[in-house]
Amino acid sequence: MNVYERMKQALITGKYKPGDRLTEEALTEEWKVSRTPIRSALKQLEFDGLITPLKRGYIVRSFSQNDIRQIYDVRSLLEGYAASLSAIHRTEQDLSDMHKANEDFKTIIMSRGTNKTEHIQDVLKKNHKFHDTVIRASKDPHTEDLIRKVVVLPLVFHSFYWFEQRGLEQSFELHEVIIRAIEDQDSARARSAMHEHIYQGRDRVLEQLKRSDL
Amino acid sequence: MNVYERMKQALITGKYKPGDRLTEEALTEEWKVSRTPIRSALKQLEFDGLITPLKRGYIVRSFSQNDIRQIYDVRSLLEGYAASLSAIHRTEQDLSDMHKANEDFKTIIMSRGTNKTEHIQDVLKKNHKFHDTVIRASKDPHTEDLIRKVVVLPLVFHSFYWFEQRGLEQSFELHEVIIRAIEDQDSARARSAMHEHIYQGRDRVLEQLKRSDL
DNA sequence: AAACGCTTCATTGTATACAAAAAGAGATTT
DNA sequence: AAATCTCTTTTTGTATACAATGAAGCGTTT
Known part of the structure; x- marks a missing residue:
């Protein structure tokens, strides 16, 4: 499983909770890969609508x-x-x-x-x-x-x-x-x-x- | 306009034609930016459904x-x-x-x-x-x-x-x-x-x- | 001559350094 | 005391070098 798949799983299973901030560097540490694949995964998750882009970085999306x-x-x-x-x-x-x-x-x-x-x-x-x-x-x-x-x-x-x-x-x-x-x-x-x-x-x-x- | 917008425009206006191969390096030369923003743009265009991913690189999508x-x-x-x-x-x-x-x-x-x-x-x-x-x-x-x-x-x-x-x-x-x-x-x-x-x-x-x- | 494996080349994947921009803290002005 | 300005810090954007991987060409074997 690549980084995107794993992060998606983390979102679905609730490891990351709505409102949690996601910064590239923190994720770098967590998943032990460089910022490049993290960036790629984040963009994909944004398209999926699972995370919300801010002016700077992302937060886990919350649903009303x-x-x-x-x-x-x-x-x-x-x-x-x-x-x-x-x-x-x-x-x-x-x-x-x-x-x-x-x-x-x-x-x-x-x-x-x-x-x-x-x-x-x-x-x-x-x-x-x-x-x-x-x-x-x-x-x-x-x-x-x-x-x-x-x-x-x-x-x-x-x-x-x-x-x-x-x-x-x-x-x-x-x-x-x-x-x-x-x-x-x-x-x-x-x-x-x-x-x-x-x-x-x-x-x-x-x-x-x-x-x-x- | 950023690279993504410009490439989208190129696809819409027909500058890139269906079946054309799109390689990162060639695009790097054409748009005078590094591979990083090119990669980002390509991924976005893939989500838009405007280009088709191959095992290696992309081609411009054709529509029947x-x-x-x-x-x-x-x-x-x-x-x-x-x-x-x-x-x-x-x-x-x-x-x-x-x-x-x-x-x-x-x-x-x-x-x-x-x-x-x-x-x-x-x-x-x-x-x-x-x-x-x-x-x-x-x-x-x-x-x-x-x-x-x-x-x-x-x-x-x-x-x-x-x-x-x-x-x-x-x-x-x-x-x-x-x-x-x-x-x-x-x-x-x-x-x-x-x-x-x-x-x-x-x-x-x-x-x-x-x-x-x- | 066909099939297989090896070598080389082209192209993308990843890491990282540096530049730019936004956010936050503290000082100065009104 | 509120507001603004600037300096510092944090975080993302971009460029580029290197690693990995798939594609193509070539030669060897049968």
Whole structure:
């Protein structure tokens, strides 16, 4: 893993907290590389929207409740759109990839993993993999690119909510609905099911957030 | 203007053509700066999607007809969405900004400028300004950010079509429709008018392209 | 003559020194 | 006491040297 990947991980896992100042020299010491790769990583993280540039240096970005809403809302728009395209352009290969991805997802959520945080990471990865296959099937690399950008952000604040078993099982069910719609080339249904799925995720995050703020 | 801005301009105006190889050292000579700012600019242009990274170095990105379609289609989705949000969140200030921006647009397209390419640049700038005020009124910085990313690309291939007076006047008219819908807080109408407007732009570009390919 | 490995060359990755610019502290003026 | 100005310190911007790596050409082997 290069410096950028490692720093991203540090941001996602919360090692760096919102508002923390990031100076090149301090990072140089921390990651034991020179300022050149640090600068490169910082610029990339800025594009990802994970850090906020100041006149001098960066701070870790913080997200308001409103931010989270807006991010999930555009994401819903874009992924719904991608799903509707997939319903048109999907190949047999795409369909079997989706089925497999969602079976893997089911396997993970049904297993009570040994380590808690590790288990969450696995669930996250499998879920991501499913969404990826759906998006890939759209055959629209530009939309794919935009979604990738908007998907990194939620990672920062939802490492926790994945825990409620009920929500995970609902996710599995909606994944199935999405696949079926894409299989039937019912693009309107694929879109609305994807919208619904992402809004459910949004609401779970917002609810968690409201609870932890009290 | 910094190196990034200047290189972007060179890409947009066609000084660098699709497929051209871009090596750091050659650019160093051309722009009379060291490799450090060149590297920084290249990375940024990669994020913009204006250049394609190879295993070693970059080439200027080329766009197929299909690419252009897809890019305009997501752009339509996103800007339509932004317009619908603006219909909800717009302030009086936003409205007067839109009116002014479109008046400026009218003034430019009605004046037969002295220099042709200069005139096109002005038209482009005023049009961009109008879209900007609409997007700004949505009060959704994340959507704004995504749109910015998808809007740079068309610039590369549409420096030419703006010439037909008829199309420009149609644009002015649709801008007016969009403003009215936002004024009336009719978000569905704002969205569809924006969709329509961008699809018209898309079709003009595609038509031009088909003609010039023959 | 084709395939493989070796050598050389071109190009990017990294480290670091120096220049420029912004931020902060302290003194001076009003 | 508030404001401004300057000097010092901190931090980023730029240039450049060196290291690493991938690409291309060449010769040797089969």
